[in-house]
Amino acid sequence: xxxxxxxxxxxxxxxxxxxxxxxxxxxxxxxxxxxxxxxxxxxxxxxxxxxxxxxxxxxxxxxxxxxxxxxxxxxxxxxxxxx
Numbered sequence: 001x002x003x004x005x006x007x008x009x010x011x012x013x014x015x016x017x018x019x020x021x022x023x024x025x026x027x028x029x030x031x032x033x034x035x036x037x038x039x040x041x042x043x044x045x046x047x048x049x050x051x052x053x054x055x056x057x058x059x060x061x062x063x064x065x066x067x068x069x070x071x072x073x074x075x076x077x078x079x080x081x082x083x
Contacts, residue, residue: 026050033060033070040080042068059083 044062057071
């Protein structure tokens with residue numbers, strides 16, 4: 001069931017990454033990246049800042065000190081890698 005829920009979320013999240021963020025600290029982007037990291041089962045708590053690296057590629061800094069590179073891979077899936 002979690003896989004189905006995650007799959008249903010990937011498309012809207014991919015759409016999020018389709019356009020440039022208006023501002024690095026956009027509240028919606030912070031919330032969306034927090035949700036992505038949480039759904040992938042990674043510790044974070046809450047994303048407090050974001051740095052855009054490239055199109056569909058962000059560095060998310062969490063309140064608990066963790067940092068993740070969140071991006072859309074070649075298969076079109078949202079991935080979070082610990083930095």
